[in-house]
Every structure is written in C-alpha cells, then in structure tokens.
Amino acid sequence: MSAVLATVNRVLIGTAGLLLFLLGGSVLAVGLGLRPPSWWIHHGRHDVLLDHAERTRWRDAGWWWPTVLAVLAVLVLLALWWLTALLRRHRLAEVPVDTGDGEGALLRGRALEGVLAREAGEADGVAAAHVRLTGRRTAPEARVALRLEPHVDPGTVLHDLTERALRHARDSAGLAALPAEVRLRSAKYRAERVS
Missing domain, CATH: 3.30.70.1350 (Cation efflux protein, cytoplasmic domain)
Structure with a gap:
C-alpha cells in the first residue's frame, strides 16, 4: 500500500507543480507585457481573472452553488486525506x-x-x-x-x-x-x- 501511496503522491505533486508553474508563468508573462494568444483567458495586463459577467452568470441557476460547494468540499476532503496519509508514519520510530x-x-x-x-x-x-x-x-x-x-x-x-x-x-x-x-x-x- 505504501508504494501505491508514494506513486500517487509523486504524480499529484508533479501534476500540481506543473500546472501551477504553467499558470503562474503565463500570468507573469502577460503581466510583463507579452501579448497572449487569442484563446488565452487573460487578454492584457489589467485584465481580471473573473469579470462581473462571469461572476454573476450562474447566480439564478438553482444547481450552481450546491454544485460548487460540493466540488469544493470533495477537494478539501481529498486534500485532508492526502495530508494525513503523508504525515502518518509507516514505520514505528x-x-x-x-x-x-x-x-x-x-x-x-x-x-x-x-x-x-x-x-x-x-x-x-x-x-x-x-x-x-x-x-x-x-x-x-x-x-x-x-x-x-x-x-x-x-x-x-x-x-x-x-x-x-x-x-x-x-x-x-x-x-x-x-x-x-x-x-x-x-x-x-x-x-x-x-x-
């Protein structure tokens, strides 16, 4: 079981690190004045992540907020499980x-x-x-x-x-x-x- 956990741990850390590196690097590049491609989510230095229309688009849909909260709760539970699995000692000290x-x-x-x-x-x-x-x-x-x-x-x-x-x-x-x-x-x- 510990070999599986170590493999999952490495894959999750590598994937999260790669995504954060790419996202942070792209935001830094746009912030420094590089012109992003037309399909990119940010279009310029003063662009925000979510504008007013994007933030209020699903406000009237009854399924939106319960879905968002359920997904966030699952992500928090998975993060807590991952943290406790990492902190738990597999060998008696x-x-x-x-x-x-x-x-x-x-x-x-x-x-x-x-x-x-x-x-x-x-x-x-x-x-x-x-x-x-x-x-x-x-x-x-x-x-x-x-x-x-x-x-x-x-x-x-x-x-x-x-x-x-x-x-x-x-x-x-x-x-x-x-x-x-x-x-x-x-x-x-x-x-x-x-x-």
Whole structure:
C-alpha cells in the first residue's frame, strides 16, 4: 500500500507543480507585457481573472452553488486525506520500555528492527531477513520477510523465529505481545554446469 501511496503522491505533486508553474508563468508573462494568444483567458495586463459577467452568470441557476460547494468540499476532503496519509508514519520510530523505575525509556524502532533481523537471519537455512515495525508505540507489530535456502523446512524456521527472535524482542522490550506477519520466499540459485 505504501508504494501505491508514494506513486500517487509523486504524480499529484508533479501534476500540481506543473500546472501551477504553467499558470503562474503565463500570468507573469502577460503581466510583463507579452501579448497572449487569442484563446488565452487573460487578454492584457489589467485584465481580471473573473469579470462581473462571469461572476454573476450562474447566480439564478438553482444547481450552481450546491454544485460548487460540493466540488469544493470533495477537494478539501481529498486534500485532508492526502495530508494525513503523508504525515502518518509507516514505520514505528520508538517503543516505550518499562524499566521498573516508574519513568521508563524509549527504544528506537530501527534498533529493535536491526536486532530482530539479525537474530532471525542467524537461524539455520535463512539466507536473508528483513524486519519492519508498524502499529502504535504501545502495541507494535512486526513485519518479517525471510528468504529461505532451498533445503530448509519453513515450519522449522517459523518455529525458531517465534520461539527465539520474536520472544527475545518481546521480552527485552517488555511487551505483552508482539504480533508478526511473516513472509517467506525461497532463495534463487543459478544452476551451475558440472562437466
């Protein structure tokens, strides 16, 4: 989902930037005295964006103002959705740790991810491990991606992961639970010719 959001974000920012650049550049060019083409919305330096006739053309139509307000409301809601999607963190920055003294401490999410990935990667038959913490600070969740050697049993690797790496991470951070989503892939090997 984050890749789709990043792509939508780039397309929207690029399109908005291009439109604003073209519109602003054309208004600046007309304002500096360049003669615009006949089809352009501004005809000279002292021309306004909407003249009196354009502003009052649809005043008597009963559908005009509700339509304008509905379109503006949809645009505001889309802008707010986009802003909250950008501001929301997709990766957990820190996890509170109960130190027993009543104050507690904060454990960096990337440090916990690194330790968890290193311990998961040390298991027999694991070629590579990648861990990402998501969720809330008080209820983190782990997303684990393991690339397995062809000879390994996936059930054994999952058992080792839950009983060793995830349990150690949960106990060291003082968490009641650390749910995990695990994705397993097989390591690809190129066949070598033996003569």
